Amino acid sequence: MSKNLTSYIKYFIIFIAVLFFLFPIYWMFITTMKPQLEVMYYPPLFIPPEFTIKYYIEAFYWLGGEAFKNSLIITTCTTIIATVLGCMAGYSFARYKIGGFHLPFWVLSIRMMPPVAAIVPLFILMFKLKLIDTHLAIIITHLLVTLPFAIWMMRGFFIDLPLEIEEAARVDGCSKWQVLWRIALPLAAPGIAVTALFCFIFSWNEFVFALVLSRKEAITLPVVIAGTRTQFGIHWPIMTAMSAMSCLPVFFLALVAQKYLVRGMTLGAVK
């Protein structure tokens, strides 16, 4: 009896916790369904008054579509570059032990650095190279966030692979390049996918570099969302519709990668 009761209490606490974590996301989605005036309504509406996607369409035309496209271009390029270079450097660190532990960790520590420590020089550099407000400038700065992460993660995934297979291939006459291309990379494929997914998420959500380096042409989704305030007050339905547009792809990717979520988010420290 009392065992049943404590069990119910536990389920109740878990239920409240899950509710707490999901409520703001739920609120964001239902606000996209509310006409602008209904947002300012008392008591607040907990169930959407109507199911409309009209604000998604408005958001799309109101810079949202353009920003979605820019974000997609920047994030895709960043992900591809970071993953390819991350595989190369990660393999080099894992198998050739260049720099021991400290060089790879130094690379990782770049990921931990506050963006404000590098942002002024990068701004001046991009200004001198006339790259302000270009996709390239933002891709380069996003590499600062994603490349150290990709290198470190791929290093961990390659270290996890059994060395014997690669040694056997070397004995059978494969070149070092063939060992990497034909054996190590296919074996590390799940790791590569996970690394790419995380790079995508980090770049997609990045705000400060994109804010400082974009004006109009290369503006990304988080920057446009932040800008809904300055234009005409905050247009809540459009703002939340754009927020939902920014959340859905990463939610999908996170669910795909959930098995590796802890490993990715703790920089491989907890597997």
Add this chain to the structure above:
Amino acid sequence: MNWIRKNIFGLGLLAPSIIILFVVSIFPMIYTFYISFFNYYLPRPNRAYFIGFENYIEILKDGMFWLAMKNTAIFMISSIGLQFIFGLGLAILFYDEFRGRSAKAFYLPLILLPMMVAPVVVGYVFRLLYLTEWGPLNYLLGFVGLGPYSWTASASTSLLSLVIADVWQWTPFVTLVLLTGILSISSELFEAADLDGANLWQKVRYIILPLITRVIAVVVLIRMLDSLRELDKVYILTQGGPGTSTTLVTFWSYLNGFKYFKVGYAAAMSIILLIVTIILATGMAKVLHKEEK
């Protein structure tokens, strides 16, 4: 020379990444260090002149810097403390209730969403929740006779508003990491404890906590490093205000650089921030290095 020839393949694989990281990270950091000794006003770069350590002295004398440090410390300690307490509690509950069986598949997708939301979006959604007159939070608190509070609009609750948003976003992360740590403990230990009639508290105190200290260190260090970089949520939620109540060091440095254009001053502040980061990152290196040995 011989070493280079032997490792030419590995070095070749490494070279492009190192070059890129040098351009986007080392060069800017050295440059930041360099201009931190200058009186550099961004719109007039040609009139920058060398002033030695004056920026640093001025920062250390500036009450605003110390206030920003204090805000950062309060933000960091309270949000990480709450995330840790809630995270550990939930992780133990999840573990105790499901014993790590297939139930993981059920709750994991539900609670992993907050940490995936862009910080900018978190900021705006919480502004929506915090609306004084129309927001659901004050409405719900009204049922238990609290409020209405003006949350981000009042200096006494603005930092709390920031902490709540951060706790919302990162408690699931702390929970999942601690849970992973607990699940890696051999179940024989728990079975033995059950045979000896240990209660849940004793199991937490004598089995779980001692065996997941490394995981706790990792999660706390990562959260500390993240809070030192915290800028997005402050930018959206409060803009450092009202007054200076939520001005964190990163935001103060950002304001100096990109609003007041006192670039040298902002650079010197970034260097101070960087030193704190390096100290924390060294701790992280120790934890990671130990595991690899």
